[in-house]
Amino acid sequence: MPKHLISIVGPTAIGKTALSIKLANYFNTEIVSADSRQFFKEMSIGTAAPSTEELASAKHHFIHHKSIQDTYNVGTFEKEALLCLGTLFKKHDVVIMVGGSGLYVDAVTKGLDYFPEVAGSIRESLNNQLEIEGLPVLQNRLKELDPVSYDSIAIDNPHRVIRALEICIGTNKPYSSFLNKKNINRNFTTTTIGLTAERDTIYNRINQRVDIMVNQGLLDEVKSLLPFKDLNALNTVGYKEIFNFIEGEWTLDFAISEIKKNSRRFAKRQLTWFKKGENTLWFDYETPFEDIIKNINTH
Known part of the structure; x- marks a missing residue:
């Protein structure tokens, strides 16, 4: 059984x-x-x-x-x-x-x-942007690059937002396109x-x-x-x-x-x-x- x-x-x-x-x-x-x-x-x-x-x-x-x-x-x-x-x-x-x-x-x-490897410098840059400009700026950027992820991930979690953004930027494809x-x-x-x-x-x-x-x-x-x-x-x-x-x-x-x-x-x-x-x-x-x-x- x-x-x-x-x-x-x-x-x-x-x-x-x-x-x-x-x-x-x-x-x-x-x-x-x-x-x-x-x-x-x-x-x-x-x-x-x-x-x-x-x-x-x-x-x-x-x-x-x-x-x-x-x-x-x-x-x-x-x-x-x-x-x-x-x-x-x-x-x-x-x-x-x-x-x-x-x-x-x-x-x-x-x-x-599976997500492709992207340059570590992208995450470093996004972390710096988070520190200087705040989370809403990154949230808006994700909304432009990948509205599907913006609507589905834990958008108030900086770690999740940065992870999605680094894939979007590093691959020129939406983070959501790699899901499922x-x-x-x-x-x-x-x-x-x-x-x-x-x-x-x-x-x-x-x-x-x-x-x-x-x-x-x-x-x-x-x-x-x-x-x-x-x-x-x-x-x-x-x-x-x-x-x-x-x-x-x-x-x-x-x-x-x-x-x-x-x-x-x-x-x-x-x-x-x-x-x-x-x-x-x-x-x-x-x-x-x-x-x-x-x-x-x-x-």
Whole structure:
């Protein structure tokens, strides 16, 4: 019997974690996380990592297994996740994968794309431009050179923007043109489940989640990470905005409103990425669990 990976995708705050646990319990199996922000043990509240109770209700892998000071990238994750799946498939016919990081999901299910080598001086020049002129200038440049990438990558992450730009400049081709060229055969089949909702519902759920994070102690979590604020892992929604408040640049109310706004933008990019998956089975987030199971079993 072929081994089967059930991959759950969708925008932030849509209910992926809850569904993954229900599926793991239904199939008596384990969960692999493909959420790149939840890898880091110092980042819990601001990444909406599974709670202690949720972690106890099904065995999870790749949650809080790294430190923000560790060097970790999607290539390393692909290798480690495939090794983990190889071990899990010795015990289980079905394994659940869940996460909103499209590149990390695709690395496991499809393999990473190949990008040509480009001159290191290009990245150096872009880093200098970032330092002097700021991120918006680079974002606008990417929008001109590759609007597809502008709409789909983590546009608020300087590392991702510079990576896309250096490929655009070094090859004279859009970064997005190199994506989805490489489909590697895996020794398991994958069914991808997508959760979605009307835009207003998604945005309301995001706003509510941010309020919950604040009530859970997001401010204290970010304060504890202030000495590490320049690390790439912390240049992310929910942390950078609070850093601006702590350093006196913004009021707390404005920082919270910016977290909500940037989270909504992030959700929009997630949907753009995941909607490219032609074989994804999409469900409204309120679809009864029994209906989802029925679809999986007949797919």
